[in-house]
Structures are given as structure tokens and as C-alpha cells.
Amino acid sequence: SAVISQKPSRDICQRGTSLTIQCQVDSQVTMMFWYRQQPGQSLTLIATANQGSEATYESGFVIDKFPISRPNLTFSTLTVSNMSPEDSSIYLCSVLDRAYEQYFGPGTRLTVT
Amino acid sequence: AQKITQTQPGMFVQEKEAVTLDCTYDTSDPSYGLFWYKQPSSGEMIFLIYQGSYDQQNATEGRYSLNFQKARKSANLVISASQLGDSAMYFCAMREPDNYGQNFVFGPGTRLSVLP
Numbered sequence: 001s002a003v004i005s006q007k008p009s010r011d012i013c014q015r016g017t018s019l020t021i022q023c024q025v026d027s028q029v030t031m032m033f034w035y036r037q038q039p040g041q042s043l044t045l046i047a048t049a050n051q052g053s054e055a056t057y058e059s060g061f062v063i064d065k066f067p068i069s070r071p072n073l074t075f076s077t078l079t080v081s082n083m084s085p086e087d088s089s090i091y092l093c094s095v096l097d098r099a100y101e102q103y104f105g106p107g108t109r110l111t112v113t
Numbered sequence: 114a115q116k117i118t119q120t121q122p123g124m125f126v127q128e129k130e131a132v133t134l135d136c137t138y139d140t141s142d143p144s145y146g147l148f149w150y151k152q153p154s155s156g157e158m159i160f161l162i163y164q165g166s167y168d169q170q171n172a173t174e175g176r177y178s179l180n181f182q183k184a185r186k187s188a189n190l191v192i193s194a195s196q197l198g199d200s201a202m203y204f205c206a207m208r209e210p211d212n213y214g215q216n217f218v219f220g221p222g223t224r225l226s227v228l229p
Contacts, residue, residue: 041221042222044219102208104157
């Protein structure tokens with residue numbers, strides 16, 4: 001299985017600011033995903049990060065709020081823009097391996113004050 | 114309609130006993146995959162087990178097994194010989210193809226508490 005790291009592991013941010021979360025994989029993968037997990041909730045897919053093209057966003061998520069970059073097959077970033085307390089969540093990146101099994105990074109715990 | 118249903122918000126089990134966590138799913142696509150993940154209080158999502166829709170046998174991984182009943186669209190997770198470290202949230206998830214490749218949807222989760 002792929003080894004995935006995320007930075008930062010946690011952060012406390014002020015409302016109105018932006019935070020960029022990095023996701024690094026130890027092998028080349030075609031499909032990377034970004035999820036949000038609000039407190040006490042299940043995971044919700046934000047977008048699929050495609051290498052060489054724009055990210056594909058799920059209903060309820062827009063590029064202006066959650067811009068995503070995918071410069072190569074091992075790295076992606078998610079920015080949470082103009083943050084509000086409602087953005088306080090765990091943000092997780094994941095990858096799909098060749099067997100279509102999905103593995104997750106350790107997550108970024110974001111608190112917006 | 115919910116694509117993944119987990120009807121047990123919380124479960125208790127005695128240490129060393131077996132426990133079954135329920136999951137039912139809804140899809141019209143013949144090609145799909147079913148997953149179980151464990152999320153301890155640290156927040157990481159730990160992959161436990163996978164079952165493909167065309168797999169003939171139920172998946173097993175150590176103390177974890179998946180009771181796959183395709184006609185009933187259920188994919189229950191069985192944990193044998195529960196340990197205190199099994200206390201966590203457990204999520205059932207489904208992968209199915211969509212217009213962009215693959216889509217993943219997660220159930221609401223079941224919180225398992227293992228009692229000493």
C-alpha cells in the first residue's frame with residue numbers, strides 16, 4: 001500500500017485567512033482525493049485531484065473556496081480559503097492504488113477561531 | 114437515498130468476544146467495491162478490508178472478515194476476538210464508477226466500544 005503524508009498535521013487559524021494542506025505519496029498514483037470530516041460526522045468527498053487537469057469538485061464544493069493543485073503524480077495541495085469556524089474539520093487526502101483500493105493520509109485537523 | 118447505511122450508531126462488545134458491524138449499500142452498477150475503515154480517536158483512517166463485487170469468496174484479513182451477501186446488498190464486518198484497541202469508529206464505504214472515474218461514498222459510521 002502507498003505511504004501518504006500530510007502537512008500540517010493540525011493548525012489553528014483565524015477566520016478570513018487561508019491554509020494550504022500538502023499531501024505527499026511515496027509512489028506515483030493516478031487518482032488522489034480530498035475529503036472533509038466535520039466533527040462527529042462521516043467523510044465527505046470534496047474533489048478528485050487529477051494530474052495535468054483541473055480538479056473535479058463534488059456538489060456543494062467550489063474551486064474558489066477549495067482550490068486544488070496536482071503538479072505531479074506524487075503530490076497535491078488543498079487550500080481552504082477565507083476560512084470561517086464552519087470550516088473546522090479534519091481534511092484527509094487519499095489515493096487509489098492499482099487494485100482500486102483507497103488509502104488515506106493521517107489527516108489535517110483544522111480549527112478556525 | 115442513502116447509498117451506504119450503517120444502522121448501528123454505537124455498539125458494545127466484551128473483550129475477546131466477536132462482533133458484527135452492519136452495512137447495507139445501494140448501487141445499480143455491477144462493478145463496485147466495498148471497504149471497511151477504522152478511525153481511532155487520533156483521526157487517521159485505517160484500511161481494514163476490501164470486497165470486490167465479483168469476488169466469489171468473502172474477504173478475510175486476520176481477525177477481520179467481511180460477510181458479503183450480494184443479493185441482499187449487505188457487507189457486514191465481523192471482528193473476531195475483540196481487543197481493547199479495537200475501540201474506534203468504523204466506516205463502511207463503497208467505490209463505484211462514475212463519469213469521472215471512481216466515486217467513493219462513506220456510511221455514517223458505527224462507534225465500537227470494547228469492554229474489559
